Amino acid sequence: MTDEDNGSDLGLEEDDSLAVMRAVGRMVKVWREGAGLTQTGLGTQIGYCEEMVSAVERGKRVPQPEFLDNTDVALGANGKISAMKKDVAGARVPKKVRDLAKLESEAVELGAYGNHNMHGLLQTEEYARALFSMRRPAYSEDEIDQQVAARMARCQIFERRPAPTLTFVQEEVTLRRPLGGRMVLRRQLEHLLELGQMRHVGIQVMPTSCEEHTGMGGQLQVLKLKNGSTVGHWEAQLANRLVSDPKEVRILEMRYGMIRSQALAPRESLAFIERILGET
Structure with a gap:
């Protein structure tokens, strides 16, 4: 397909990508709150700023694999958050x-x-x-x-x-x-x-x-x-x-x-x- 021009908007749409991002964001938030951490506290532990943690939890940013892995370890999720990497990889593609x-x-x-x-x-x-x-x-x-x-x-x-x-x-x-x-x-x-x-x-x-x-x-x-x-x-x-x-x-x-x-x-x-x- 000739999508090579930089004028077409290939950004995330109202589709399953957004649903995945929101689901991942909710999961991170539930585990974070369960661990008694603020967004700033989690960000400090995993090497990301509070703004990034907030954006992921709101489904506004697609988290990198390292974000999910580090969050999984920090919150003691035993692989439950890391397991979302494959779904997120699909969501990264519009x-x-x-x-x-x-x-x-x-x-x-x-x-x-x-x-x-x-x-x-x-x-x-x-x-x-x-x-x-x-x-x-x-x-x-x-x-x-x-x-x-x-x-x-x-x-x-x-x-x-x-x-x-x-x-x-x-x-x-x-x-x-x-x-x-x-x-x-x-x-x-x-x-x-x-x-x-x-x-x-x-x-x-x-x-x-x-x-x-x-x-x-x-x-x-x-x-x-x-x-x-x-x-x-x-x-x-x-x-x-x-x-x-x-x-x-x-x-x-x-x-x-x-x-x-x-x-x-x-x-x-x-x-x-x-x-x-x-x-x-």
């Missing part, structure tokens, strides 16, 4: 991203066109962090960590077996825009070259000089799933839409096919990326 990752895990083919920055699956951790740090309204540091971790987890698709066929078309400008700085861009370009060497991955570049371009409608993605169905996906500033209507999916498939035909071939594209890397 629902939209979980849905996205589920579709990607079921895809036997995935094709994506990106026109303003690297597709999410292609991003290095540094590049992703730079993107989320630019987001406005701004994310907190905890939210940035959450988003980056979720994005990096999705990249496991490259190691999946049997391997899905993955193709990407990136606008030339996305290879030149130094988001995060020159060194972040260099490592991102090196990462693209590494991925492009994988037999089941195809990376193409759409040169700015191209006079015929079917992608003027914006970024898009098409996924063929294990069950034989095909879905499309696109994002805009404040919109995130899954496309399942067969007629609309065919349009997206047609457009993506034409975009690929208008872009540089994979081998030419890797050579093009190497030249840009040399200039960066």
